[in-house]
């Protein structure tokens with residue numbers, strides 16, 4: 001580790017008076033280590049302390065945040081699905097078949113995925129269906145003429 005610490009240069013240190021990480025001026029060196037510093041905030045001289053922020057593990061926090069983001073995503077599909085199902089509760093549930101005709105907002109029952117609602121029509125013969133835990137693209141015979 002090549003450090004350019006020298007007397008009269010600045011270094012980040014934990015200040016024993018201010019009780020936080022602050023910029024200090026190096027007052028004395030002991031070999032290649034900082035021995036004594038003067039706080040730029042309170043002007044007090046004290047022994048050098050390693051900044052507290054450098055000691056806290058950052059890696060564990062980052063991976064935890066990523067995991068909760070994934071959980072939120074799968075949870076939001078379920079919320080969306082519940083909202084759609086309750087707002088379309090008067091629409092009869094149609095059994096899904098590849099030969100059926102489905103339109104936007106139609107409710108269907110899929111043998112594998114369960115109950116879903118058509119969220120998007122993809123020309124000419126595909127449907128984007130919102131199921132409880134996933135969004136799937138299914139094929140159908142085409143949108144019925146109205």
Ligand SMILES: [Zn+2]
Pocket residue numbers: 015016017018019022039040041042043044
């Ligand atoms: Zn201080």
